[in-house]
Amino acid sequence: xxxxxxxxQILTEHNLRPANKHPxxxxxxxxxxxxxxxxxxxxxxxxxxxxxxxxxxxxGDGCAISxxxxxxxxxxxxxxxxxxALHLSKLFLRMIKGKVTDEELEELEEAGALQxxxxxxxxxxxxxxxxxxxxxxxxxDAENED
Amino acid sequence: MTKQEILAEDLAIRSRFPLIAGxxxxxxxxxxxxxxxxxxxxxxxxxxxxxxNANPLRGLYALSQRATDAYENARENVRAFLNASSTEEIIxxxxxxxxxxxxxxxxxxxxxxxxxxxxxTIMEHHSDMLPWRQAAERxxxxxxxxxxDDEGLITEEAxxxxxxxxxxxxAMVQISNVLGVENDIRTFAAxxxxxxxVFVCDGAQSVPHIPVDxxxxxxxxxxxxxxxxxxxxxxxxxxxxxxxxxxxxxFLYGGEMIEYVTREDATWAELPHKFEAGxxxxxxxxxxxxxxxLYREIGFDTIVRREQRLGxxxxxxxxxxxxxxxxxAKNADAHHGIFTFTLDGVHPHDIATILDGDNxxxxxxxxxxxxxMQFLQTPSTARVxxxxxxxxxxxxxxxxxxxxxxxxxxxxx
Ligand SMILES: Cc1ncc(COP(=O)(O)O)c(C=O)c1O
Numbered sequence: 133x134x135x136x137x138x139x140x141q142i143l144t145e146h147n148l149r150p151a152n153k154h155p156x157x158x159x160x161x162x163x164x165x166x167x168x169x170x171x172x173x174x175x176x177x178x179x180x181x182x183x184x185x186x187x188x189x190x191x192g193d194g195c196a197i198s199x200x201x202x203x204x205x206x207x208x209x210x211x212x213x214x215x216x217a218l219h220l221s222k223l224f225l226r227m228i229k230g231k232v233t234d235e236e237l238e239e240l241e242e243a244g245a246l247q248x249x250x251x252x253x254x255x256x257x258x259x260x261x262x263x264x265x266x267x268x269x270x271x272x273d274a275e276n277e278d
Numbered sequence: 279m280t281k282q283e284i285l286a287e288d289l290a291i292r293s294r295f296p297l298i299a300g301x302x303x304x305x306x307x308x309x310x311x312x313x314x315x316x317x318x319x320x321x322x323x324x325x326x327x328x329x330x331n332a333n334p335l336r337g338l339y340a341l342s343q344r345a346t347d348a349y350e351n352a353r354e355n356v357r358a359f360l361n362a363s364s365t366e367e368i369i370x371x372x373x374x375x376x377x378x379x380x381x382x383x384x385x386x387x388x389x390x391x392x393x394x395x396x397x398x399t400i401m402e403h404h405s406d407m408l409p410w411r412q413a414a415e416r417x418x419x420x421x422x423x424x425x426x427d428d429e430g431l432i433t434e435e436a437x438x439x440x441x442x443x444x445x446x447x448x449a450m451v452q453i454s455n456v457l458g459v460e461n462d463i464r465t466f467a468a469x470x471x472x473x474x475x476v477f478v479c480d481g482a483q484s485v486p487h488i489p490v491d492x493x494x495x496x497x498x499x500x501x502x503x504x505x506x507x508x509x510x511x512x513x514x515x516x517x518x519x520x521x522x523x524x525x526x527x528x529f530l531y532g533g534e535m536i537e538y539v540t541r542e543d544a545t546w547a548e549l550p551h552k553f554e555a556g557x558x559x560x561x562x563x564x565x566x567x568x569x570x571x572l573y574r575e576i577g578f579d580t581i582v583r584r585e586q587r588l589g590x591x592x593x594x595x596x597x598x599x600x601x602x603x604x605x606x607a608k609n610a611d612a613h614h615g616i617f618t619f620t621l622d623g624v625h626p627h628d629i630a631t632i633l634d635g636d637n638x639x640x641x642x643x644x645x646x647x648x649x650x651m652q653f654l655q656t657p658s659t660a661r662v663x664x665x666x667x668x669x670x671x672x673x674x675x676x677x678x679x680x681x682x683x684x685x686x687x688x689x690x691x
Contacts (some may be wrong), residue, residue, distance in 0.1 A: 139632060144688030148623075170627060170643055171657050193657070195625035196687060255631060 142245040146200035156189035165265030172198040176265045202262030204243045221267045288669045305638045305672035310663035312505045322568035326561045334560045349560040352567035359570045361491040366549035369516040374482040375405040377501030377516035382409035384526040392418035395444040399424045400653050401454045404646045406480040430459035430606045445475045452484035456645045457606035458616030463495045489578045509569035513562030530555040581666040589615045595677035615664035626660040636679040
């Protein structure tokens with residue numbers, strides 16, 4: 133099993149030096165996500181105005197995959213509309229299930245670096261923690277697949 | 279022993295385990311979760327199904343008698359292994375968890391009353407904690423926790439202080455699956471008895487690694503799983519003193535556990551069948567018996583000697599890494615081959631995943647002992663656990679791979 137491919141520089145960089153891991157001043161939305169099986173947790177905070185994710189941050193504890201994935205996610209969605217953010221989170225969740233096209237992968241930018249986690253079922257929950265939390269926060273009424 | 283002698287012994291032992299012999303690239307260091315199986319266990323299971331298969335204890339024909347004999351011979355073999363005084367005291371279950379649940383349901387339903395106390399230690403596996411909590415809740419009894427010190431030690435004074443007039447039952451692990459420490463079961467059982475409490479011992483991690491003599495320990499109940507001692511999954515054992523089994527109601531109801539049934543009434547079968555409802559796992563018992571034979575053949579002298587040597591090396595290798603912190607005792611031999619640790623700056627799940635890439639297999643998480651992890655304030659840890667078939671080479675490989683992890687995670691040290 134090739135593990136080096138997903139403990140790549142993008143992931144380790146976001147884990148060691150996360151830009152978005154801090155409490156957020158002026159947040160108007162907040163949700164805590166937890167993986168009960170391993171204890172990984174993040175609290176996601178957003179400032180959403182006029183349908184746009186103006187700012188976002190998270191705090192939490194957990195493995196490099198869960199924490200870096202949340203950081204990468206925030207880089208990607210800050211400044212986007214809520215609809216775009218939801219679209220990206222759905223794309224990410226689909227990527228982890230191994231079902232995206234190359235163009236879609238492009239859209240995910242750095243988050244595409246987590247693609248290979250789809251081969252490690254035990255770690256999928258870590259990678260999607262932040263994204264599930266985002267999805268639920270922005271669209272609480274939607275049915276979560278899975 | 280010379281280096282050559284050790285290598286020859288490694289080879290002789292490892293050639294008995296097909297998965298190990300067939301995969302020299304794997305360093306399997308998660309033996310506290312489950313062990314590997316030797317060829318003799320695999321062939322015993324197959325032989326049962328090829329040659330002796332019928333429903334044991336039921337049929338009136340020769341083949342069923344052979345199946346019954348195979349099953350009952352396995353029971354006798356386990357009895358001898360534990361030095362129990364009678365096969366009536368050996369109940370086959372699915373695993374240690376079921377054995378403990380059996381006592382928690384059956385004994386507690388008959389003997390635990392509102393206001394009574396059950397005492398467990400903080401280092402119990404969930405399987406030796408949750409059944410007692412449920413039992414206590416059912417009757418309005420209280421579950422109390424006995425803490426250890428940061429090296430995992432429970433002193434006699436601490437134990438005496440935790441017992442009260444109301445303590446009816448004490449449940450304690452013999453060797454902790456997290457800390458590797460051994461509790462002095464013989465002493466604690468004697469103290470509990472003097473106070474009028476029964477003593478339940480979780481032997482899941484001790485029976486596979488040290489000689490366990492239930493009469494010498496004088497425990498009332500002892501539970502363990504076959505799969506942690508090279509036997510198959512799905513077979514476990516409850517040793518229980520006959521005086522209790524006679525008075526306890528059945529745990530599960532069904533076929534084989536009755537003598538006589540009318541529409542309104544039933545007479546329970548003799549021991550131990552009263553506690554083995556339904557068709558039994560005969561092939562599992564036969565496989566476990568083959569595992570017992572292997573233990574006898576290799577001998578605990580050799581098993582303990584090997585695990586001690588490997589344990590000292592593992593302790594040394596882990597301690598040599600300044601970023602690694604072993605939880606528990608500062609003395610290698612006190613760990614019984616179980617080393618739970620943290621590595622600065624790297625989450626245990628990442629450690630296990632990266633080691634997986636090096637074919638070094640260890641456990642990460644809370645090890646089904648969350649209250650202990652909370653008590654030690656280490657929510658998640660990595661764990662290496664050894665068996666007698668491990669080698670020095672595997673441990674050196676572990677040390678080397680652990681040494682590279684911080685670099686792989688982007689730390690520049
Ligand atoms: C100390 C201890 N008790 C009980 C158990 C439960 O064993 P099983 O899952 O085989 O029932 C384990 C296994 O993880 C253990 O380590």
